[in-house]
Amino acid sequence: MxxxxxxxxxxxxxxxxxxxxxxxxxxxxxxxxxxxxxxxxxxxxxxxxxxxxxxxxxxxxxxxxxxxxxxxxxxxxxxxxxxxxxxxxxxxxxxxxxxxxxxxxxxxxxxxxxxxxxxxxxxxxxxxxxxxxxxxxxxxxxxxxxxxxxxxxxxxxxxxxxxxxxxxxxxxxxxxxxxxxxxxxxxxxxxxxxxxxxxxxxxxxxxxxxxxxxxxxxxxxxxxxxxxxxxxxxxxxxxxVSRSSSWVRARRTGILQIDAVLGQRVSVGDRLGSLSDSFGKTLRLVHADRSGIVIGRTTAPLVNRGDALIHVAGLDEAVEPLPRHHLNPDLDPDLDPDLDPDLS
Known part of the structure; x- marks a missing residue:
C-alpha cells in the first residue's frame, strides 16, 4: 500500500x-x-x-x-x-x-x-x-x-x-x-x-x-x-561525555592572547592564555580552573574584568557509551517505541 x-x-x-x-x-x-x-x-x-x-x-x-x-x-x-x-x-x-x-x-x-x-x-x-x-x-x-x-x-x-x-x-x-x-x-x-x-x-x-x-x-x-x-x-x-561546564573569566581588563584551542584537553592550573596592556606587558596569566575539554572561547581581543574567556566542559570518564544499535523501532525490537523522548 x-x-x-x-x-x-x-x-x-x-x-x-x-x-x-x-x-x-x-x-x-x-x-x-x-x-x-x-x-x-x-x-x-x-x-x-x-x-x-x-x-x-x-x-x-x-x-x-x-x-x-x-x-x-x-x-x-x-x-x-x-x-x-x-x-x-x-x-x-x-x-x-x-x-x-x-x-x-x-x-x-x-x-x-x-x-x-x-x-x-x-x-x-x-x-x-x-x-x-x-x-x-x-x-x-x-x-x-x-x-x-x-x-x-x-x-x-x-x-x-x-x-x-x-x-x-x-x-x-x-x-x-x-x-x-x-x-x-x-x-x-x-x-x-x-x-x-x-x-x-x-x-x-x-x-x-x-x-x-x-x-x-x-x-x-x-x-x-x-x-x-x-x-x-x-x-x-x-x-x-560531559555533565557540567563553566567559563574561565578574566580577572583583569586587558588585551587577550589565547593559547588554548578548541577541543584541547586541559587540567586544573594549565595555562590557557594571558592578558597584557597595550605595550605588551603581561598583566595576568589565564589558567584552567577545572579539568576537561575546551568547547568554546571568546574571539574578542579586548576583554574586561569578569568577561567569559574560555568554556571548559568537565568529562565524565566513568560513563561507558550505551550499546550502539539501530534506532528505528521497527527494525530494532529491543528499543521501546513508547519511551517518552526527552531533550535539553
Missing amino acids: ARASFGIGTVRVRPGYAREVELPITRLVTGAEITLPVRVVHGREDGPTVWVTAAIHGDEVVGIEVIRRVLARLNPRTFHGTLVAAPIVNVLGFTAGDRYLPDRRDLNRSFPGSARGSLASRIAHLVMTEVVGRGEVGIDLHTGSFGRTNHPQVRADLDDPRTRLLAEAFGAPVMINARLRDGSLRAAARERGAAVLLYEAGEAWRFDEWAIEAGTAGVRRVLASLGMTDPVATPTAPSL
Whole structure:
C-alpha cells in the first residue's frame, strides 16, 4: 500500500517527491510577504518523520549550509520516512543581518508561541505547528553567539535512553547533558514528545568548514541510524561525555592572547592564555580552573574584568557509551517505541 501524501501549510507532498514550501509569516509595510522557507523530503518508503532547523538566531549561518548539504544528498525515491527542513527560521533577523527579531526579542526564548501574540510568538507558533509538531525526532543547529566560537558538540538529555542513542549516532566530538531553557525550541518540543539534539559549532556569520563538515556528517548519521538512508561511516572515536561546564573569566581588563584551542584537553592550573596592556606587558596569566575539554572561547581581543574567556566542559570518564544499535523501532525490537523522548 502506497504512503499517504504529507500535508504542510496548504501543500501536500506525494511520496517519492521533495518540495519547497513557503509558509506565510507577516507582511512588510510595503505589502511584500515574508515567508518561512521549508523543504519537505517525503520518501516513498515508510519511516519516521524528522525535522531539522537552523538560524533561529539570524546570525547563525553554519546550520544553513549543513541543511543544504544534507538535502543535496537525499533521494526521495529511496528515502524512508519524511524530513522537514527549515534552514532559516529567523528570516527577518537573517535578512537584516541581526541575531534577533526587529523588536529585539530572542526567538529561542519565545516558544511555543501563540497565533495571537507578538511577532516572535507568532513565528514560534508557526514553527511548532508546521514543523516541530509533525516529527518525533528533531535536530536544531546553532553556532556560538557574536564574539564567541564553539567546538562541535551535541547538547541533549543524556539520561533519556533514546535521546542518548541519537546523540551517540550523531557522533560529535563532545556530547553534553544540558538543561532545558524556558521558552526554547527544545523545551517546547519536549512538551510535544519529541527527542531533540541541539548541535553547536563555529562562529556567528562565518561558514566555518570544520563546523559544517561535522554537522553534516552528524545529521546524516542520525538519519541513517533511524533507517531513513543507507548506512554512513561512523566517527573514528565515540563522543566524549560531559555533565557540567563553566567559563574561565578574566580577572583583569586587558588585551587577550589565547593559547588554548578548541577541543584541547586541559587540567586544573594549565595555562590557557594571558592578558597584557597595550605595550605588551603581561598583566595576568589565564589558567584552567577545572579539568576537561575546551568547547568554546571568546574571539574578542579586548576583554574586561569578569568577561567569559574560555568554556571548559568537565568529562565524565566513568560513563561507558550505551550499546550502539539501530534506532528505528521497527527494525530494532529491543528499543521501546513508547519511551517518552526527552531533550535539553
